[in-house]
Amino acid sequence: MALKQWAASRRLKPGDGRELQRFRWWQLPVRSLFWLRLPGDGGQERLHAVDVRHWARLDDSRIRAHLFLDSRHVAESNCPHSSLSTGTSSRWR
Numbered sequence: 001m002a003l004k005q006w007a008a009s010r011r012l013k014p015g016d017g018r019e020l021q022r023f024r025w026w027q028l029p030v031r032s033l034f035w036l037r038l039p040g041d042g043g044q045e046r047l048h049a050v051d052v053r054h055w056a057r058l059d060d061s062r063i064r065a066h067l068f069l070d071s072r073h074v075a076e077s078n079c080p081h082s083s084l085s086t087g088t089s090s091r092w093r
Helices: 003-010
Strands: 031-039 045-053 062-069 072-078 083-085 089-091
Touching: none
Parallel strands: none
Antiparallel strands: 031 045, 045 062, 062 072, 083 089
């Protein structure tokens, strides 16, 4: 594993299982939501989503990306980040 990949994997924290909230029109300036349907195990489609709230900087003033799988929170990471899931990889900044 390359050093950059190792450092990115250290930023990933487990999620709490909460449900993905709806995206509302008035959240356009402060929130980004990207989702993608990919085939999973057994040919079923799975919904992968990344939710970033740009002005929701907490104690360390870093923007966090929340990762969702089938509308459930599975991980949280500081940006930028890269992750792997069932034969695919994703990177965002």
